[in-house]
Amino acid sequence: MIVNLNLQNKKIIIIGGGNEAQKRINSLLKQECDITIIADSINSQITKLTKTKKIKVIKQKVVDTKFISKLKPNMIITTTNDRKINQKIINAAKKKGITVYSSDNPEDSDFSNPAIIDFENMIQIAIFTGGQSPAMSKKIKEKSEKALKKTITKEDIAQIKIQKMARKLAKEVIDTPDQRRECLRSIMRDNEIDQLIKDGQMKKAEKKVSTILRNWK
Ligand SMILES: C[C@@]1(CC(=O)O)c2cc3[nH]c(cc4nc(cc5[nH]c(cc(n2)[C@H]1CCC(=O)O)[C@@](C)(CC(=O)O)[C@@H]5CCC(=O)O)C(CC(=O)O)=C4CCC(=O)O)c(CCC(=O)O)c3CC(=O)O
Ligand SMILES: NC(=O)C1=CN([C@@H]2O[C@H](COP(=O)(O)OP(=O)(O)OC[C@H]3O[C@@H](n4cnc5c(N)ncnc54)[C@H](O)[C@@H]3O)[C@@H](O)[C@H]2O)C=CC1
Incomplete structure (x- = not known):
């Protein structure tokens, strides 16, 4: 485990x-x-x-x-x-x-x-063979690292930062776990926030998130 x-x-x-x-x-x-x-x-x-x-x-x-x-x-x-x-x-x-x-x-x-693939101390991916072959864990890490670097983008990492801030605020301003989950999902799907992240406008993205959360019904 x-x-x-x-x-x-x-x-x-x-x-x-x-x-x-x-x-x-x-x-x-x-x-x-x-x-x-x-x-x-x-x-x-x-x-x-x-x-x-x-x-x-x-x-x-x-x-x-x-x-x-x-x-x-x-x-x-x-x-x-x-x-x-x-x-x-x-x-x-x-x-x-x-x-x-x-x-x-x-x-x-x-x-x-386990062997760890790390993305900017923000995401860790573990590879583990249950002690059967440490050398294979290392090899699979090296093989998957290249592929994962293409899949996990800078924007994903920025979205984690946004989500961290959003879920902290969500716990304060939204009452139920179901509603918090729904709100966080809608932030992840929000095209405007997505674009702000792509443009590197993190402060503006956070402001928009804060507005969505505070007006959540
Ligand atoms: C059970 C485990 C310990 C645990 O539970 O933590 C364990 C045990 C042992 N490893 C030994 C040898 C080697 N270990 C490596 C490499 C790594 N070993 C790691 C983990 C683990 N090694 C755990 C299981 C992980 C799994 O199953 O996936 C990695 C993945 C992560 C890390 O160490 O951080 C890291 C790669 C990290 C990277 O590069 O990212 C290499 C390859 C190399 O160095 O090139 C060799 C030589 C080749 C070989 O043996 O395969 C020996 C001595 C055997 C002897 O005396 O000959 C023991 C002791 C024993 O077997 O008794
Ligand atoms: N889990 C894994 O992935 C791996 C495990 N191993 C195992 O780990 C052991 C250590 O490997 P390395 O770090 O590469 O060996 P190493 O020889 O580089 O280091 C051993 C260290 O232990 C110190 N030391 C020895 N006896 C001591 C004592 N009584 N008190 C205080 N310090 C003492 C030595 O001064 C040295 O700094 C190996 O014998 C092997 O069994 C080895 C490779 C991979």
Whole structure:
């Protein structure tokens, strides 16, 4: 089952500082969460990231699981190339009811990472083979990316921004979910708004949306 994790303000610990850690940090940085890396060595890309982004680093080898009670994380991601320590961390986290992921152990992890196609941080499309073939997920991602870039337009992304603003206002000014849905659909179909979006006139589009919503009966 693919779901999205809401990690806003969550405390996340990543053990290890190699390629896998780097992939996980890059996805975590899309949300406002508190990231701490514990590793005895950190690759150059992660070092660069720690200089520009808010990431804490504890430079040490993890030999036991005491860091869990000390740092009290909401989630632990272990990415070391040491199976034994990864397993120890998984077991300790599970005992404490902490969400855990290990790069070398999909069976014991609480979630999986699909291949992601991202459009301007506004739309994410996930490709997942249920752990059967990560390499095929990557290949299908690369194949579909080209096709999707032709299907998902700049205007679609602008319409998401319009819809975000519209549904916030709709919740304030329209009483029932059915009516809100109908109104949001009519905004999506509105030729005038469509044209304003195409012309890059976002402020005018928003104004028109606001008028439609406030006069909705
Ligand atoms: C189960 C899963 C972990 C999870 O649940 O999160 C998992 C597990 C493992 N992958 C391993 C190897 C490789 N992983 C990749 C690549 C990716 N792996 C990703 C996801 C997942 N990998 C999850 C299932 C996803 C699904 O089923 O769709 C992607 C899609 C997303 C991401 O990592 O963010 C990302 C591409 C992202 C992109 O480019 O966008 C490549 C290819 C390459 O690097 O070129 C290889 C080498 C070739 C191969 O093995 O296929 C090994 C070590 C095996 C060993 O020791 O040999 C394990 C551990 C194990 O199998 O035990
Ligand atoms: N889920 C996936 O898609 C993939 C999973 N893997 C698995 O992930 C593991 C890690 O892969 P990479 O990041 O490429 O390896 P890597 O060798 O680049 O990084 C390992 C990191 O762990 C650190 N480390 C090792 N023992 C430690 C300890 N006790 N305490 C703190 N830090 C420690 C090292 O200093 C290094 O920074 C692999 O062994 C493999 O099993 C590998 C490729 C893809």
